[in-house]
Amino acid sequence: MRTSIRLKHLGWAAALAASAAFAADAPKEFRYTVGPGATLNVVNESGSITVRPSGSRQVIITTTPHSDKVQVESSQTGNRIEAQTHLVGKPTGEESQVDYVIQVPADIMLSVRADAGPVRVEKLRSDMTLDGSMAAFIIEDCSNSHIHVHAIKGPVTISHVNNAHVEITSLSGDVQMDSVSGPKVSVNTNRGNIHYVGDFSGSGDYFFTSHSGDIDVSLPVTASVDLTARSVSGSVEQDFPLQQKPHVGFQATPGRSFAGTSHSGAASVQLRSFSGKIRVKKQ
Amino acid sequence: MNCAEFQKVLPFIIETGGNAEEEAHLKSCPVCGDLVADLKYIAEQAKLLVPMVDPSPKVWSGIQNSLEREGLVRPSGTGRFPAPVAVTPGRWGVTSGLVALAALLLLAFGLLTIYGRRGAPANQAALQPASAPATSAAAIDSDDAELLQELSQTDRPAYEDSLKNVNSYIADAQRTLSEHPESEEAREHLMHAYDQKAMLYRMAVARVQ
Numbered sequence: 001m002r003t004s005i006r007l008k009h010l011g012w013a014a015a016l017a018a019s020a021a022f023a024a025d026a027p028k029e030f031r032y033t034v035g036p037g038a039t040l041n042v043v044n045e046s047g048s049i050t051v052r053p054s055g056s057r058q059v060i061i062t063t064t065p066h067s068d069k070v071q072v073e074s075s076q077t078g079n080r081i082e083a084q085t086h087l088v089g090k091p092t093g094e095e096s097q098v099d100y101v102i103q104v105p106a107d108i109m110l111s112v113r114a115d116a117g118p119v120r121v122e123k124l125r126s127d128m129t130l131d132g133s134m135a136a137f138i139i140e141d142c143s144n145s146h147i148h149v150h151a152i153k154g155p156v157t158i159s160h161v162n163n164a165h166v167e168i169t170s171l172s173g174d175v176q177m178d179s180v181s182g183p184k185v186s187v188n189t190n191r192g193n194i195h196y197v198g199d200f201s202g203s204g205d206y207f208f209t210s211h212s213g214d215i216d217v218s219l220p221v222t223a224s225v226d227l228t229a230r231s232v233s234g235s236v237e238q239d240f241p242l243q244q245k246p247h248v249g250f251q252a253t254p255g256r257s258f259a260g261t262s263h264s265g266a267a268s269v270q271l272r273s274f275s276g277k278i279r280v281k282k283q
Numbered sequence: 284m285n286c287a288e289f290q291k292v293l294p295f296i297i298e299t300g301g302n303a304e305e306e307a308h309l310k311s312c313p314v315c316g317d318l319v320a321d322l323k324y325i326a327e328q329a330k331l332l333v334p335m336v337d338p339s340p341k342v343w344s345g346i347q348n349s350l351e352r353e354g355l356v357r358p359s360g361t362g363r364f365p366a367p368v369a370v371t372p373g374r375w376g377v378t379s380g381l382v383a384l385a386a387l388l389l390l391a392f393g394l395l396t397i398y399g400r401r402g403a404p405a406n407q408a409a410l411q412p413a414s415a416p417a418t419s420a421a422a423i424d425s426d427d428a429e430l431l432q433e434l435s436q437t438d439r440p441a442y443e444d445s446l447k448n449v450n451s452y453i454a455d456a457q458r459t460l461s462e463h464p465e466s467e468e469a470r471e472h473l474m475h476a477y478d479q480k481a482m483l484y485r486m487a488v489a490r491v492q
Contacts, residue, residue, distance in 0.1 A: 113489065115438075131486055133441050150482050152445050169482050171445045188475050190448045209475050211452040230468055232459055250468070274455055274472050 030061040030074040030083065038079040039109040040102070045070075045085050046116040047097035053123050054103035061102050067095035117154060136173075155192075163202060174213075189213045193276070197283070199223040200267035209272040217271065220283045226265030229280060230257040231273040238280040284308040289315050290464075293322070422450055430484065433491040445483055452476035 034057055042049060047066065054060060061083050063072040069091035074083040085098045097116075104110070110128040112119055117135030121128060127146040130137050136154040139147060142161045149156050151170040158166065158175075164182035168175055171190040181202040187194050189210045197218045200206055208215050212234075219225070221241065228248070229236045235255055242260025252258050271278050289296075289308050296305050296319070309316055423431070427446045431439050456473035463469055 131489070133438065133486065150486060152483070152486070153441055169479060171448060171479060171483070188478060190445070190452055190479055209471070211448070211455070211472075211476070232455075232468065232472065272468070272471060272475075274452065 027062050027064045028072060030059075030063075032059045032076045032081055033057055034059055034076075034079050034081065034105065034108070036105075036107065037109070038081065038105065039111070040081045040104060041083070041111045042100065042102070043084040043113045044098055044100060044115075045087060045096050046093065046114075047085075047099045048117060049100040049102065049112060049114055049119045051102045051104060051110060051112070051119075051121045051124070053106040057105050059102070059104050059108070061100065064099040066097040066099075067091055069095045070098050072098055200225050200269055203266040204268075206267060206269045207272075208270070210274070210276045212275045213273070214277045214279070215271050215273055217269070217278075217280045218283050219280075222263075224263035224266040225269045226261045226267070227269040227271070227280065228257070228259040229271040229278045231278055232256075232275065234273045234275045234277050236278045240280045240282045286312060286315055290318070293319070423447060424450070430487050434487060435490075438487075438490055442483065442487055446480075449476060449480045449483060452479065 038059070040059060059081055061074055061081075063074075063083075063085075065072065065085075069088050071086045071088055072083060073086060074081070076082075083100070083102075087096055104124070106123065106125050108124070108126050110121070110124065110126060110130075112121075112129070113131045114135040115133050117132055118138060119130055119132065119135050120138040120140070121130070121142065122139075123141045125142065125144045127148075128139075128142075129148040129150075130139075131150045132154055133152040134154050135151070137149055137151060137156045139149075139156075139158045140160060142164065144163050145161070146165045147158070147161070147167070149168045149170070151168070151173050153172045154170075155173040156168055156170050156175045157178075158168075158180050159178040161177075161180045162182065164180070164185070166180060166182060166185040166187075168187045169189075170187070170192045172192055173189075174193045174195065175187050175189060177185075177187075177194075177196045177198065179198045180196070181198065181200060181204060183202065183204045185204060185206045187208045191212050192210065193213045194208045194210055194215045195218075196206075196208065196216070199220050200223055203224075208217075214234075215229075219240065226245075227240075227242060228250075229238070230250065236257055238258060240262070242258070242262055245259050245261055248259045250257065250259075271280070284304050284307075286308075289305060289312070292301070292305065293315075296309070300306070301309065309319060423443065423446050427443075427450070431443055431446070434442055453473065453476040456469055456476050459469040460466060460473055
């Protein structure tokens with residue numbers, strides 16, 4: 001008799017635990033319709049965020065909390081949408097996570113603040129501002145965009161982005177760019193390394209600077225660049241064929257700086273480090 | 284007197300008007316003349332911002348100390364800032380002070396941008412490797428400590444570590460600039476270091492609000 005009562009209690013406990021787990025992990029969906037020039041602000045403490053085009057004027061936000069100690073609030077005011085995660089009590093790291101999958105019109109103005117990511121943005125043509133302390137940022141296949149990334153520890157990866165204004169400030173995280181081009185691409189890191197692979201197409205201004213992080217640039221011989229590289233106390237190496245410039249705004253020092261052009265020098269590329277190594281190599 | 288020499292003593296010229304030699308250069312050089320006019324304009328506009336925030340006296344004192352350390356104002360008992368305003372100590376008082384400090388960092392960034400754009404001669408000598416400093420020891424100052432106290436224990440380590448790195452960058456760039464006042468390269472690095480610090484303050488303030 002006592003055994004059967006115990007089993008019954010265990011059964012209830014198991015059922016309650018299962019229902020709580022189901023409630024915690026149950027996705028929640030928010031749907032809105034917006035016009036041109038709409039904005040979306042997302043604030044999430046922890047968990048992944050993926051943003052991709054909806055192919056329509058709809059914004060669809062699907063959230064999956066990892067526990068019942070986090071709640072998502074979302075609202076629309078005119079053309080502005082807010083989605084924010086709130087902590088209930090004191091969740092642990094895993095319990096505080098909410099995963100977001102967001103579908104948006106490709107031209108929406110996006111603002112994301114995420115402490116721990118990753119944050120992935122795909123195939124947008126819009127202005128975006130992404131802030132995060134530990135979050136990793138991945139931006140892919142975007143064009144005609146203004147991209148602002150402010151990262152403290154997390155890495156930033158940008159690939160196949162063209163005709164974009166890109167401004168990245170990253171302190172410790174590495175910045176990896178693959179086939180990124182635009183009128184202006186600016187990267188400022190502290191200890192983070194900067195890697196660029198591509199041809200600097202689009203006759204833009206490219207400015208990469210770091211304190212102690214290394215800067216690696218790999219470009220094809222077909223690239224048309226006007227390139228300068230300077231380091232205060234780090235080294236500068238290059239095996240890319242450049243023609244000496246007749247007039248340089250500084251006195252080049254072997255091993256610490258160089259300047260030259262390739263083809264017509266369409267894109268301006270300036271590489272600056274304080275103590276990090278700068279390497280320019282051909283693909 | 285050339286432009287580099289003039290701009291080395293520029294902060295003091297703005298405060299005192301400068302001596303005869305400095306005034307002569309100012310009259311004869313349109314670049315430095317424009318620079319001084321711009322800086323005076325920014326300083327005047329900055330005064331208009333004062334009533335918008337109500338930070339604690341500690342914040343004004345911190346700003347004064349920071350400016351003195353950067354060499355932007357002279358150490359003085361009669362500062363150019365308004366008398367500290369008494370406020371009730373509280374979370375918002377400190378937060379608004381941090382906002383003011385973040386704004387000031389942006390202002391410093393703007394000033395350095397102007398310096399960088401206009402100040403340096405076109406043909407820069409390369410920095411000598413012998414003078415290149417090792418990376419400075421990391422440290423945080425009192426303003427940073429105040430900011431860190433406002434953050435949660437979870438956030439604090441990442442911000443503290445980052446502030447140390449940024450301060451190290453600022454110290455390296457400042458040392459190089461003091462050895463080579465004409466160096467556009469060092470000035471650019473200082474500008475980027477301040478930009479990083481302003482970003483950290485902006486993000487931290489967003490966390491605590």
